[in-house]
Amino acid sequence: MIFLYLFLYNNKMNTERIISLQNLIDALQDCKRLNALAAVSGMPSSTFKFSLVRTLDGWKEELKQWSTNQDSPVPRKIAVSAMAVLPSNSFAPLIEVTAAAWLRNLHLIVKPARGSDKFVKRWIEIIRQLLPSFDITETFETSKLDYDRLIVFGSDETVDIFRKRFGREKDLFGFGHRFSIAYVDSDLENAAENAAADIVSWNQLGCLSPQTIFVKSKLVFDFAEVLAEKINKAEQIYPRGEVNIETSYEIQRIRREVAVRDNSKVIASTNSTAWTVLISPDNRLESCPLNRTAWVKPADFIQELNSILSPHIHHVEAIGIWPEDKLNSVLKEESKKLSDTYLLLGKMQSPSLSRMHSGLPPLAFTL
Known part of the structure; x- marks a missing residue:
């Protein structure tokens, strides 16, 4: 304010x-x-x-x-x-x-x-x-x-x-x-639908697009299944379109790599690279080829993001949170220091003109 x-x-x-x-x-x-x-x-x-x-x-x-x-x-x-x-x-x-x-x-x-x-x-x-x-x-x-x-x-x-x-x-x-992530505390069905909308919008190529979504350990696979279902449904209405050869190769490469890891799983579009959900028990951030490719990783408490994000803190643009009551509580907590921008999952691609941008004051106020 x-x-x-x-x-x-x-x-x-x-x-x-x-x-x-x-x-x-x-x-x-x-x-x-x-x-x-x-x-x-x-x-x-x-x-x-x-x-x-x-x-x-x-x-x-x-x-x-x-x-x-x-x-x-x-x-x-x-x-x-x-x-x-x-x-x-x-x-x-x-x-x-x-x-x-x-x-x-x-x-x-x-x-x-x-x-x-x-x-x-x-x-x-x-x-x-x-x-x-x-x-x-x-x-x-x-x-x-x-x-x-x-x-x-x-x-x-x-x-x-x-x-x-x-x-x-x-x-x-x-x-x-800059990159963005999301944290889901509960309500998997609505969380997945909102996450899918944020991933599909601008084909996940903006700095506010969530690349990794953290959920409680016991819910990782369940959430990933629902997220894949929602992205696949969105793809039928809002197709991603073609990508260049380099991007296509990178998506296929990371699919193959994750598929052979222990306790990991890949859920993806068939006969195309249109969308990909990557499941991993390792909660460290990993590179993401974007273009509707999302990691789902475990974090039982949002406070765990402190250690996960600390090596990358200067590149975190925003953190999406679901549900709304969790977002409200996070805004009052010390964990707010992780990012200048906290957004409701599903609204990450509908940002305020008055939000901090890449750690700088809003453009509309400072130009």
Whole structure:
């Protein structure tokens, strides 16, 4: 809440911009616009629509609260500019940085990743139609343009490259490699359905996508079976689509490796790499090829995550919790230090605009 206070009272954001963003969210969910974006997304149409709508839905109630705040903010007097260098694996950063730039009255320059330029171009066309006064442009340059702030999404190596090159002359926000996990305390059926939705959304390629789900030891196999059933059901409606040869090989490799381990099991789609559930008694985190590949591992108490996550603590983006009463109790406990963001499982792909992002203050409040 402290960020919301600073946002509304210190940054003086125009209430009209909040309302305009609310209208934009509704307009983007128009069938014609969704189809236009889906056509250049490289994802199956139903999967793209499902993912985008879930992301936008996470902002609706929050924006409604901001727009009715009694101390309505006034417009910023000086607009600044920002360049966003986008990742190749997810459209979510483009959506978030667009909202943040609009709210802060920034001129936004977008540098697409290789292979995503068609989507970025279509996105900008639609945003310009819906927000004619929004100064948003596309570029493939980084050094020859005049901008005040540089926002970099990508691997840690990518962020380091930009930081070394531009860090002294630009105000740089770097969002490198991050991952998310989940913890299920009870209610396996609903937990599995919600986990499947978070895994299917954006094909598990965002930093908020759960890669490993921890459950009580005696429930690991039961939960994995239900999770596999739910992901398989979702695959029929929201197919993953094709992946490159390298990704397909990695999924097949890890399936073979886990299948021969003691007390482990693989439940997976047949004749394809569409989805995979990996069961292991070893609660240490392991690499995940994503693309609807999920680990299920044991943790009898959420406090066990302290030792499990400690070697990776600087890369934990969020922890999903189920059920809701467990989430509420966790938020009051010391274990909160494990992550800046705790989310209800099933809502991990519907994040708040006011959440901490990669350990940094929310984009909408700091750009």
